[in-house]
Amino acid sequence: MKPKDALSCWIIFLGSAMALIGFGSAAGSFYIGDALLRLLFVLLGISLLLLLPTSFRLAKQKRSFCWMVAFAAISFALAYLVPSAPPKVGLRDYSIDASLMKFMISSLALVITGPVAASAGFGPLFNFTKHAHQASAYCFLTIAILLILYPLGLIISEISVNGLPGITWEFLTQDVSKHGAEGGIFPALVGTILLIGLTALIALPLGIGCAIYLQEYAKRGRLVRVIRTAVNILQGTPSIVHGLFGLAVFVPLFGISLLSGALIMGFLTLPIVIRTSEEAIRSIPQEIREGSYALGATQWQTIRKVVLPPALPGVITGVVLGLGRAAGETAPIMFTAVYFMGARVPGSLLDPIQALPYHLLELTRYWGAYPVEQNAWATAFLLLAIVLGINAGGIILRERYRQEF
Amino acid sequence: MENHIKVSIKNLSLWYGSNQALDQITMDMPEKKITAIIGPSGCGKSTLIRCLNRMNDLIEGCRTTGEILIDGQNVYDRRVDAVEVRRRVGMVFQKPNPFPKSIYENIAYGCRIGGINTKQRLDKIVKESLKEAALWDEVKDRLSDSAMKLSGGQQQRLCIARTLAIEPEVLLMDEPCSALDPIATAKIEDLLRDLKRDYTVVIVTHNMQQAARVSDYTAYLYLGKLVEFGPTRQVFEKPEAELTERYITGRFG
Numbered sequence: 240m241k242p243k244d245a246l247s248c249w250i251i252f253l254g255s256a257m258a259l260i261g262f263g264s265a266a267g268s269f270y271i272g273d274a275l276l277r278l279l280f281v282l283l284g285i286s287l288l289l290l291l292p293t294s295f296r297l298a299k300q301k302r303s304f305c306w307m308v309a310f311a312a313i314s315f316a317l318a319y320l321v322p323s324a325p326p327k328v329g330l331r332d333y334s335i336d337a338s339l340m341k342f343m344i345s346s347l348a349l350v351i352t353g354p355v356a357a358s359a360g361f362g363p364l365f366n367f368t369k370h371a372h373q374a375s376a377y378c379f380l381t382i383a384i385l386l387i388l389y390p391l392g393l394i395i396s397e398i399s400v401n402g403l404p405g406i407t408w409e410f411l412t413q414d415v416s417k418h419g420a421e422g423g424i425f426p427a428l429v430g431t432i433l434l435i436g437l438t439a440l441i442a443l444p445l446g447i448g449c450a451i452y453l454q455e456y457a458k459r460g461r462l463v464r465v466i467r468t469a470v471n472i473l474q475g476t477p478s479i480v481h482g483l484f485g486l487a488v489f490v491p492l493f494g495i496s497l498l499s500g501a502l503i504m505g506f507l508t509l510p511i512v513i514r515t516s517e518e519a520i521r522s523i524p525q526e527i528r529e530g531s532y533a534l535g536a537t538q539w540q541t542i543r544k545v546v547l548p549p550a551l552p553g554v555i556t557g558v559v560l561g562l563g564r565a566a567g568e569t570a571p572i573m574f575t576a577v578y579f580m581g582a583r584v585p586g587s588l589l590d591p592i593q594a595l596p597y598h599l600l601e602l603t604r605y606w607g608a609y610p611v612e613q614n615a616w617a618t619a620f621l622l623l624a625i626v627l628g629i630n631a632g633g634i635i636l637r638e639r640y641r642q643e644f
Numbered sequence: 645m646e647n648h649i650k651v652s653i654k655n656l657s658l659w660y661g662s663n664q665a666l667d668q669i670t671m672d673m674p675e676k677k678i679t680a681i682i683g684p685s686g687c688g689k690s691t692l693i694r695c696l697n698r699m700n701d702l703i704e705g706c707r708t709t710g711e712i713l714i715d716g717q718n719v720y721d722r723r724v725d726a727v728e729v730r731r732r733v734g735m736v737f738q739k740p741n742p743f744p745k746s747i748y749e750n751i752a753y754g755c756r757i758g759g760i761n762t763k764q765r766l767d768k769i770v771k772e773s774l775k776e777a778a779l780w781d782e783v784k785d786r787l788s789d790s791a792m793k794l795s796g797g798q799q800q801r802l803c804i805a806r807t808l809a810i811e812p813e814v815l816l817m818d819e820p821c822s823a824l825d826p827i828a829t830a831k832i833e834d835l836l837r838d839l840k841r842d843y844t845v846v847i848v849t850h851n852m853q854q855a856a857r858v859s860d861y862t863a864y865l866y867l868g869k870l871v872e873f874g875p876t877r878q879v880f881e882k883p884e885a886e887l888t889e890r891y892i893t894g895r896f897g
């Protein structure tokens with residue numbers, strides 16, 4: 240590898256690593272310290288300056304030369320702007336002071352300058368060897384993956400560490416008491432499970448039916464266009480609007496109840512189910528349908544026995560995506576289905592319920608006023624476990640069907 | 645022609661929207677013989693063959709005039725159900741299109757939708773159809789495997805077996821060998837000679853040698869018109885139309 244290639248790779252690596260550090264700092268999980276941060280900025284600046292003669296010599300790349308100067312300057316400037324006292328950031332500290340602001344700005348600057356410096360490193364690479372391209376692209380992509388995995392890992396580990404100790408038999412089986420500071424979440428757990436189940440019962444047949452109609456029976460025409468547009472609008476509607484709609488339409492009919500909540504959740508998940516089912520049905524090749532018709536099958540026989548079975552993995556994925564979303568939603572049910580404390584396990588469809596996401600919302604509202612921290616973390620953990628569990632279940636089901644053929 | 649006429653096409657014209665694809669086709673196909681349809685691509689071979697089992701009904705904007713009589717009954721008669729026609733006139737497509745199911749289920753499918761459900765009968769039909777399509781020995785130990793795992797030639801024979809399982813009277817084949825290698829092609833040609841004993845076969849091919857080798861009658865189609873139709877030997881040895889001769893001798897164009 241030529242020295243200039245090595246230098247470019249180094250800049251890309253440094254820039255990406257700094258983006259990663261900036262991301263971590265902005266998320267408030269760690270801070271590498273002022274001295275180190277300054278050092279990184281200075282290193283980045285020097286590296287960019289070192290690349291200057293090369294990019295100057297390549298006459299074609301005047302533009303990359305200018306970028307190089309600019310970013311070197313920015314890097315040195317940032318090295319001086321790094322705050323002197325890093326604040327502690329966490330869920331428990333709400334006050335935003337000047338040092339926190341400074342800190343946020345510098346870490347955001349890292350997130351932005353990192354990748355840009357990295358791509359500036361790419362600029363002069365155009366005339367470089369294949370190996371340099373290969374090495375630096377690999378480095379960049381790896382770090383991009385880490386950047387994506389990092390917040391996910393952070394969320395899961397944070398919630399697990401704090402929530403797992405609160406998951407006890409009592410917590411799972413007892414009623415709420417003392418504003419959630421004591422007791423458990425049994426009614427909320429049951430409520431959420433019932434809500435998801437009923438939502439599936441509503442959204443599944445309707446969604447799949449609608450997808451079949453759109454794909455197999457009415458491929459074009461004005462009606463189809465109207466339905467498609469309606470589905471898109473439904474999908475783009477904020478969930479709070481769904482909630483208000485439910486309050487206006489279903490609550491007068493069914494009261495604040497499991498049924499009202501499930502109907503609204505059904506509307507919320509319907510577009511996802513329709514879209515993904517349509518996608519799955521569309522992917523079945525036309526030749527296979529023709530093969531079925533040529534054997535004297537009717538349209539419905541063809542759909543049921545030839546089109547739907549191989550489309551099923553895709554449909555399942557859609558349903559799971561939809562239900563996973565429904566499980567975590569608060570806004571659609573807060574006016575239509577849930578009580579924080581009063582509701583017990585519902586005896587009928589028309590009884591109000593408790594639900595985990597809403598319970599969590601209420602608990603964080605009492606944060607500080609009552610000792611609810613442990614129960615809140617445990618509730619968050621349980622909710623996360625349910626959502627991940629639904630998704631895992633969907634993946635297992637999908638693979639089971641896919642393996643068959 | 646001394647044979648009983650199985651399929652009789654009379655003044656058949658077809659339009660895709662405003663685009664005419666077939667123009668006044670009239671021809672008779674004798675029973676238990678192989679009729680080949682040849683012609684340059686885009687001349688309407690597939691369109692013609694798909695009329696025989698009313699597959700064109702599935703295409704939007706497709707309109708036909710004229711008659712197709714099978715055993716004297718017009719398949720385009722308003723009282724005739726296309727689904728019934730397709731059970732009497734089976735079809736094998738250009739690209740092998742097995743269902744993403746097991747080998748067994750691929751063959752049983754046509755019977756199941758026809759109302760045959762007892763395992764005993766299905767087992768028998770599956771075995772017989774696979775034997776008839778010369779595939780039994782290759783797959784008898786793995787009937788429950790996916791049909792997608794078979795080779796292209798095997799898949800095509802499976803599609804033939806699947807069609808034979810519903811016991812059609814007429815067998816339509818639209819370039820059944822065009823996606824296959826020479827060995828698989830030879831196997832299917834052998835098979836065709838056996839099938840002739842029980843079925844009236846109509847085969848589309850763009851392979852002259854194949855038409856000459858397997859067929860009893862040959863129709864030459866050009867730009868949606870029937871240019872020539874007669875016994876294969878006559879069409880190949882002393883064609884009446886100059887167009888046909890040029891096409892057959894490869895001096896086309």
Ligand SMILES: Nc1ncnc2c1ncn2[C@@H]1O[C@H](COP(=O)(O)OP(=O)(O)O)[C@@H](O)[C@H]1O
Pocket residue numbers: 660663665683684685686687688689690691692703
């Ligand atoms: N589904 C369709 N819609 C509109 N036009 C079609 C369709 N199928 C075929 N055609 C047209 O009809 C003509 C005959 O096509 P086809 O029967 O497939 O020819 P061949 O099988 O002889 O190659 C072509 O000009 C083709 O463009």
Ligand SMILES: [Mg+2]
Pocket residue numbers: 689690691
């Ligand atoms: Mg064709």
